[in-house]
Amino acid sequence: MHADSGSQKLDKIPAHVPPELVYEYDIARDPRMLEDPHARMRSLIHEAPPIFFSPCNGGQWMVTRKKTIVDMTLNPEVFSSRSSATGEHSGEQKDPTGGLTLLPISVDPPQHTMYRTPLNQPLSAKSVASLEPAIRAMTNELIDKVLATGRCEFLSDIAEPLPVTLFMKLAGMPTNRLAEFRHLAAQASSPTVDPATRAETFKHIAGILAETIKARQEKREDDLISQLLDANLNGRNPNFHEMLGYSILLFLGGLDTVVNALCFGVRHLARDQELQAKLRADPSLIPGAIEELLRLYGIVCMPRRVARDEVYHGVQFKKGDSVLLLLPAANYDDAAFPNPEQFILGRKEQHQTFNTGPHRCVGLNLARLEMKVFYQEWLKRVPPFRLDPEKKPQFIGGYTLAITNLPLVW
Template sequence: MTQAATLTPTAPRPAHVPDALVYDFDMFADPALLVDPHQRILDLVRNAPPVFWTPRNGGHWMLLSHAANFNASRDTESFSSEFISPEKMKALRAMMPPGSPHIPQAIPINLDPPEHGKYRGPLQRVFSPKAMALLTDDIRALARDLILKVKDNGRCEFMTEIAELLPVQVFLKMLGLPLERQAEYRALVRDHLADSNLDPRKMIMKLQRVAANMRDTMLERRDNPRDDILSLLWKLEIDGKPTTLEDMENYGVLLFIAGLDTVMNGMGHGARHLARDQALQQELRRDPTRVGDATEELLRRYTFTVPPRFVGKDIVFDGVAMKKGEKVMLYLPAADLDAKEYPDPDRFDLQREGKPHIAFNAGPHRCLGSHLARLELQVLYEEMLALLPAFRLDPQHPPRFHGGHVVGVDTLHLVWDAQV
C-alpha cells in the first residue's frame, strides 16, 4: 500500500451493530494514516469509540483501547487466531485429489490453545534471550558495515540501504535460506501482508507459494544439516513425534513472514523519530546506556503490528455484541497510545515509568521473536549514534508510509553533514 491507495468499498452494517459503534476507517488506505500514521492513530484514539465497527475491507471490528487489546489477546476462546477452523481444514483436505500440495498454516500463530502450545514450545529455546544474545556481535558487525557504506555520502534512503538489509540478512542467515534470493523473498512477504481481504482461499494459495519457495532448502537441510534454524527444526519432536515436511512448511511460512518484514518497520519509525529529535540524539550520544530505554519508548510510541482475530462465539465484549465469525483487528498501535495507560501518550518520555507496552502483543501469542527484535533495534540505534553525525530528515524527500497488518515506513530519506 502506498499514498496512492484507494479506499475499499463499504460493506453493509450488520443488524446487531448500532450506529454509535460505526466509524469509517480503512486500516490499509486511510489517507491521513498514509501521511503520518501515528498522528492519525492518535486521532482515532481520541475521537473513535474504543471498540468500533468499520465498513471498510469487508467490514470488521477494531479494538483501540489498551484494555480491550490486552483482554482480547488473552481470551483465545472468544478471539480465535485460526483463520480456517480445524474442522474446515479437515474437510478441505478431504476434498483435494491425491497428490495435492500440502496446505501450510503459519504455525503456531494460526493455532489456538491447547494445540498452539504443542508447536510453540519447541521454538521457545530457539528464540530465547540467551540464544539471541549470542547473535549480538554478528548483528553489530552488519549494522556497522551498512552504516559505514553510506556515511561518507551524507545521506541515505534508510529503508532500502539499512533497515531492510539488517534484519532480513540476519534472519535469512539464522533460518538457513540463501541471501541471494533476498529480493524474491521480500516480494513474497509484501504481497502476503498487503492483502486487505482475509479470504481463506487466497491465503492458502499465498502460503503454498511461500512454502514452495523454501521446500528445496528445507529438504537439503534435512539431509545435510547445518548450524541454522531449519536444520534445528528437523531435530525437534512435536507432541512426541518426529518433525515432518508438513511441520517444517508450517513453521517455515510463519518464520518467513514474521522475520522478513516487521522489524524493519520498527527501525524506520525509530530512526524517523531520532532524526526529528536532535536533543534526544545528543542525550543518547552523551549517555549510550540509555539507548535501551529509548528503544522501549520508541516501541511504545510507534507500535506497528496489527494482529487479526476471528470471533470464536457470540459474545458481549467490552459492552459490545459480536457474532461468531466476525473479523477483529487488535490495533496495538492504538493500545500503546491510550492515555488511560500512558499519560501524555504522544510525548516521547525517556523517563517513562508504569505499564510496559504491548508492541509485541500479550497472552499466548506474544511475539516469539521479541528478544531478537529488541536486540536488532537497540544495536542499530547504538551504531547510528556512534558512527553518524547528527542526522535529520531530508526536506526534499518526505517519508512515505503504508498501513495494513504492519503500519510501516516505505521510504525514509536521512541526511547529515558528511565529514570530508
C-alpha cells in the same frame, strides 16, 4: 498493494451492530492514516468508540484500548487466531502464502502451546545473544557503504537488508544466495508491489525454504531449521508441511516488522537532535529509548475471528465476526500511558507493540537485539543526521503501518 482493490465497503451494517458503534475507518486508505499513521491511531482514541465497527474492508470490529486488547488476547476461546492471521496486510488482500497454516500464529491453545514450545528456547534472549557479533558486523558493513556520502535512503540501504541477512543466518541458509533472497524479501515486504507479484514471490521463497528444510532433513546443522526438525510435538517430529509453516512465519514475522520499527525509530531521532545527542553521550540509554520508540510507533494490527456469539465489554459479537486489535492505537491509550504523545525515557508501563497473551511475539528478543546493536553502531559512527528537507517520507496503511522511503542527510 494496500490500496489497490477498493475498500469493499458493506452496503448494510449487520443487525447486531448498534449505530452508535459504527465508525467508518478504512485502515488501508484513510487519508489521515496515509498522512501520519500514528497520529491517526492516536486520534481514534479521542474520536471513535473504544470498540467500534467499521463497514470498510468487508466489515470489521476494531479495538483501541489496551485493557480490552489484553482481555481479548487472553480469551482465545472467543477471539480465535484460526484462519485470521495469514500474513495479510489489509482485510481484503489475498493470502500470499497460498493457504499454508502459519505456525504457531494461526492456531489456538492448547494446540498452540505444542507448536510454540519448540521456538521459545532457540529464540530466548540467551540463545539469540550468540548472533550479536554477526548483527554488529552486518550493521557496520551497511554503514560503511553510506557513511562517506553524507546521505542515504535509510529504508533500502539499511533497514531492509539487515533483518533479511539475519534471518538467513538464523535459519542456516547459504549466504551465497543473499543477493537473490534480499531481492525476494524486498519484493515480499515492499508495500508497493501488487498482490499477484507478492504471491509469486512467496511461492519462490517457500521453494527456497523447502530446499533448506530438505537439506537439513538429510543432515542437521547448527541452525533453527535443524532444531525445529527435532522438535517434540506431543511425541512426534514436525512434518514437512509444518516445517514450511514455521519457516515462512519466521521469515515474515521478522521482516516488515523490524524494517518499519527501525524506520519509524530513526525518523523520530532524525527529528530530535537532542535525543540523538543524549543517546550518543550515554549509549546505556539505548535499550530504554528503543522501548519508548516501539511504544510510540507500534507496527502491526492483529486479527482475530469470533468463535462463538458473546457479549464482551458490553458489545454483542457474533460468531464469524472479524476483529482487528489496533495495537499501535493501544499504545496511545491515556488510561494505560500518562501523556501518551510524549517520548518519556524510563516509562514503566509495558507497551502493546509485541501484543500480550499466548501469541506475544516470540521474536521479540531477536528484534530488540537487532535494534540495540543497530542504534549502538549507527549513533557511534554516523554524525548528527536529519530528514532530507527535499524529500518527504511517505506512509502506507494496512495491517502493518509502513513507511515507503526515508531519505536522511548528515
